[in-house]
Amino acid sequence: MNVTQAFKLALKSLRTSKMRSFLTMLGIIIGVGSVIIIISLGNGLTGMVEQQVAKFGVDQIMAYVWGRGDGSTMQMDPEEMYGFVESHPDVFTGVTPWVGAGQGVRLGSREFEKTGIYGVSEAMYRPETRTTLDGDTLASGRYLQYVDVAQRQNVCVIGAYLEQEAFQGDALGRTLSIRGVPYTVVGVLERSSEIMEEGRSDDRVYIPYENALQLAGSRTVTLYQLTAVSRDQAAEGKRLLTEMLMDRYQDSEAFYIETMQEQVVMINTMMGVAMAVLVAIAAISLLVGGIGIMNIMLVSVTERTREIGIRKSLGARRRDIRRQFLIEAGTTSAIGGLVGILFGCLVSMAIGSVVGGMLISGLGVTGVTFDAVPTLSSVVISFGVSVGIGMLFGYLPANKAAGLNPIDALRSE
Template sequence: MNVTQSFKLALKSLRTSKMRAFLTMLGIVIGVASVIIIISLGNGLTGMVEQQVQKLGVTQVMFYTWGRGDGSTMELDSQEVMDFIDSHPETFSGVTPWVSGGQGVRQGSNEFKKTGIYGVSEAMYRPENGTTLDGEPLAKGRYLQYVDVTQRKNVCVIGAYLEQEAFRGDALGNTLYIGGVPYTVIGVMQRQQTTMTEGSSDDRVYIPYENAMALSGSRTVTLYQATAVSRDTVGQAKALLNDMLWNFYQDEDAYYIETMLDQVNLINAMMGVAMAVLIAIAAISLLVGGIGIMNIMLVSVTERTREIGIRKSLGAKRRDIRRQFIIEAGTTSALGGLVGILFGYLMAVAVGSLFGGMLVESLGAASGVTFNATPTLGAILVSFGVSVGIGMLFGYLPANKAAKLNPIDALRYE
């Protein structure tokens, strides 16, 4: 009997007891479907992270300076930092100080006490992308320019919420009071949130960083946001900054450097571990399914003992009997795998649509991030291969038992 005949006989055996075959496949179906769903959702989350990173820029390098903590007056001048960045054009593409000017602005009789005030330089905006270093697009007007920063002009760029609430959607050229000082609105950022609220990312004001320092009363900048030329130079940028800050402070506790690439690698590593754990849990269903197949094949061997005896008496060898039962076990698990793949695909699309919609909504309609939980071809092939492999592996013991039956004892079996 060849493989084709064995396969046809396996299908005939499954058709004779459909309910038993379905219950036998159930563990494989659940296990394969679970693996498909988990991998699909994991790929969807990974894709969202990559989209968000591409938007924000994986070349970002944040560094904080807070001195040595010994009461010394040693302070790192912001101009020295910018000169250092400019001296390495092959590694850095720019740097901006980040200064918090507190909260609260006024327009006429309206006060906005939760509006965040942030001081930055012209390097915060990337003209080639039309976005800030944080990935926020400019909707109207222009961003801060070099002359605005160096001359400490009273100009500002505001968020969409503030434009709507303070100027009814027409803010350009109008005056906003920040710390009691009149500022002219020169630009408006694009709306970020689906529902704009006070104090949200749409309720912000950006001014030259030295103006923000005057508002907050700080003497020095403690936070900088730099950008590397490319993803490949992020490591070199971090190393150069570390050398510069160490030479200045001689104390590694006086500063901290963090790159977006480090965060991405950390997130991917954590997601990889979480997915591996979840897949391992889902694999328990496959193990249970394999045990179920082994159990039903042992029952089948017992039920077909006389058939085995007849086939052996007609010249069937041990390998023929063994192959027949292994093929039956593999066919059972393969059909269960196909059903599991179909069920898992439908569930992954349904759950991904619901879960992804919630995530995208939480990020805001203007984020441009999408969630795609469609299973990959690789995940489907691996799941199917594992299901077939488990069936054949757990079917070997019953098949081997059938192959070793004595023909005479098998013919006498009632």
Template structure:
């Protein structure tokens, strides 16, 4: 009996008892479906993270400088950081200090205490993409320029909440007062969330960082955002910054001042997130694979029952010249066919559920992030292929014991079986 005949017999056997066959496949269906759903959702989450990072920029390096903690000149200055960046154009593209100048602005006779004020440089804006380094989109006007920072001009860029709610929907050219000093609005950022609210991500404005330092009374900057020239240069840029800060923050006796600085890259953050998501996916897939194990045990159980029910048939075939390997092959093919059909049904189930759940989550993400993020859970070809291969393998593996039992039956005893 060749493979084709054995396969046709397997299909005939499954069609004879459809409900029993379906219940046998159920563990495989659930296991394969769960694996595809988990992998699809995990891949969708990774893609969303990668897209968000690309918006911000994978080449970003963050240098946190806390200094000696006493507010003295022992802290690195913006001028020194600028000098370092400008000395290595092969590694660094630009740098912007981040200075928080607190909250609170005045427009006309009204005070708004929750509006955040941040000081940055012109390097915060990327003209090539029309976005800021933190993912903001310039809707109208212009961003801060080098001359604004160098001359400490009284200009600002405002968020969508400030324009729409506080400035009546047309902010360009209008004046906002910060600690009694008037600042002219030269640019407006697009809305970054679905709903804008007081104190939210759209209720803020950006001014030249020297102005923010003066407002906050700070003599040094605690956060610098540096852009490397390329993804390949990120690691070397981080090393150069670390060496510079390590050499700078030494006490008078030559010992290193710990906790004085910290350098981190966006690439490290992404790799850490992907590693954590990978571990979580592996754990979830392992849990889902238990269903495959249960399905395999179910196949082995039903095949043992099938061998018992067909003992007389096995005896007749052996008496007509069937060899052990023919009997073994027939039952292994039957077990493999059962698990393969279960795997196909599981793949269909998993793909439908994954796309449905992905669409639901995508809508929720879009609503929460104002369309600035997209989520989709489309099953990959590799996940489908691996799931199907594993399902067939489970059937063959767990079907071998019943098949071997059938092959080893004594034909005389099998013919006497009632």
């Protein structure tokens, strides 16, 4: 008997007892479907993170400088950081200090208690893309310029929430009060969140960092956001920055430096570990499905003992009988695997649309998509594993069938 005939017999056996065949495949269907769903959702989440990071740019370097923490002259002054960046034009393209100045925005008698005030420099903005280093897009007006920062002018760029709530969508050229000082709105950022609420990402005011330092009553800047010439140069920039700060403080605890690329790698690694654990849990269903196939094949061998005896008496060899039952087990698991793949793809797309919408809405981000689509490699591997499990767990029944004595088998009723 050749492979084609064995395959046709396997299909005939499955059609003979449809319900039993379906129940036998059920474990494989659930296992393969679960693996496809988990991988698809993981791919969707990874893609969403990568899209969000791409908005920021992977050429960025975040430097947290705490120094000795005693307010001594050893603290890093912004001018020193500017000088360091300018001395390496082949590595860095710019740097902006980040200064948090708390809250305190007013318009007339109305106070916006949760509006964050942040001090940055003109390097925070990329004119070629009209976006900030944080991925925000300039909707109207202009961003802070060098002259604003150098002369500490009382100008600001505000978020979409503040423009809508304070100025009913017409903020350019208008004035608001920041800690009792009037600031003129020169730019408005595009809405970046699905939900605009007080205190969220769209409820911010950006002013020159020197002004923010004055409001904060300090000369200490703990966060610098640098941009490298390219993604490849970001690692070199981190090395140079680390050397400079180590020479200054002689203490690795005095600062922390991280590139955006490192953040992406860390996030992907964490998600990879989580996905591996979930896939391993889902794979238990494949094990259960394999045991189900073994059980039903043992029953099939018992039911077809006389048939096996007849075939052996007509010249069938042990390997012919073994191959027939192995092909039958493999066919059962293969069909279960195909159904599981179809089931997993349909469910992952349905769940992905719901979960993706909830994630994007919950995180308050725009301009990103959540595509829960399985990769070709995951589909191929899942199908291969399902067939392999069927063959593996079907070997014992096939070997038992091949080892039957033809005379004893013919006596079976």
